[in-house]
Amino acid sequence: MEALTNRAKQVSHKEMTLGEKFYLPAIIKGLKITFQHIFKKTVTINYPEVKREISPVYRGLHVLKRDDLGRENCTACGLCAVACPAEAITMDAAERKRGEEHLYREEKYAAKYEINMLRCIFCGLCEEACPKDAIYLTDRILPSNYSRDKFIFGKDLLVEKMDARIDVSLRKKKKDDNSIL
Ligand code: SF4
Ligand code: SF4
Numbered sequence: 001m002e003a004l005t006n007r008a009k010q011v012s013h014k015e016m017t018l019g020e021k022f023y024l025p026a027i028i029k030g031l032k033i034t035f036q037h038i039f040k041k042t043v044t045i046n047y048p049e050v051k052r053e054i055s056p057v058y059r060g061l062h063v064l065k066r067d068d069l070g071r072e073n074c075t076a077c078g079l080c081a082v083a084c085p086a087e088a089i090t091m092d093a094a095e096r097k098r099g100e101e102h103l104y105r106e107e108k109y110a111a112k113y114e115i116n117m118l119r120c121i122f123c124g125l126c127e128e129a130c131p132k133d134a135i136y137l138t139d140r141i142l143p144s145n146y147s148r149d150k151f152i153f154g155k156d157l158l159v160e161k162m163d164a165r166i167d168v169s170l171r172k173k174k175k176d177d178n179s180i181l
Contacts, residue, residue, distance in 0.1 A: 054139060055139070056139060056170050057139075057170055057171055057174060058137075058139040059122040059123070059124050059137040060122065060137060060138050060139050060140045060141050060142065061117075061137070061138055061140040061141065061142050061153075062115055062126070062127075062135055062136065062137055062138070062153070062158055063135070063136055063137075063138050063158065063159075063160050063166045063168065064110075064113065064134055064135055064155065064158045064159040064160065065133060065134055065135070065136060065160060065166075065168065066159070066160055066162070066165075067105050069102070069105075070102070070162050071101075071102060071103060071104055071105040072103065072104050072105065072109055072110070072134070072159060073105055073132045073133055073134035074109060074110045074113065074132060074134035074135070075105070075106045075107075075108045075109060075110075075132055075134070076091050076092070076093035076094070076108055076109055076110040076111075076113070077108075077131070077132070078091065078093075079129045079130060079131065080125075080126035080127075080129050080130050080135055081126075082129070083125045083126055083128065083129035084120075084125060084126055085121070085123060085125065086119040086120055086121050086123075087119065088115050088116045088117070088119035088120040089113075089114070089115050089116075089126060090112075090113075090114050090116075091110045091112055091113045091114070092110070092111045092112040093108055093109070093110060093111065094108070094109060094110075094111035095107060095108060096108065096109055105132075106132075110155070112154070112155070113154065113155050113158060114152055114153065114154050114155075115152075115153045115158065116151065116152055116153075117142055117151040117152070117153055118148060118151045122137065124137050127171065127175065128175065133172065136166075136168040136171050136172065137171065138166055138168065138171075
């Protein structure tokens with residue numbers, strides 16, 4: 001049969017020498033490599049006890065921001081969904097009713113807003129596309145899970161909590177400076 005590449009190697013079936021049968025040379029060779037590395041500075045960390053320091057502008061879990069009065073900024077314009085290369089964002093828009101002015105900043109809002117975190121590639125284009133300062137990526141790391149359903153993040157997980165506001169000033173500044181992070 002004709003070979004497709006020249007990378008194939010013939011398997012050697014030669015008899016092992018007496019030294020090889022004792023495995024001593026191989027063991028000594030392995031130990032030599034072990035001792036060469038044992039006193040070197042480690043490049044690994046003992047996660048999760050030790051956490052690696054990450055950039056303050058790390059592109060992690062998204063947040064849907066509120067304004068200073070606590071109203072949701074998102075107006076369900078859909079620009080983030082259009083910009084998303086992974087088609088990870090879906091939403092349903094709704095009209096704000098009388099008496100809901102304290103909940104939503106503008107007359108239209110996202111009644112449903114979901115990001116499929118299994119599709120998301122954390123590129124930050126949704127943040128770039130948003131004209132309402134409504135969506136930002138944060139330095140929070142997406143938690144792991146056993147079920148695929150748990151990776152569909154709805155408003156309950158995305159909208160920032162009133163008593164736990166999330167500082168996105170660094171990312172906002174970079175966005176205002178017009179530089180993609
Ligand atoms: S970070 Fe990128 S992939 Fe993820 S939702 Fe935003 S635009 Fe889509
Ligand atoms: S997050 Fe921004 S871009 Fe996306 S729908 Fe809301 S206002 Fe529009």
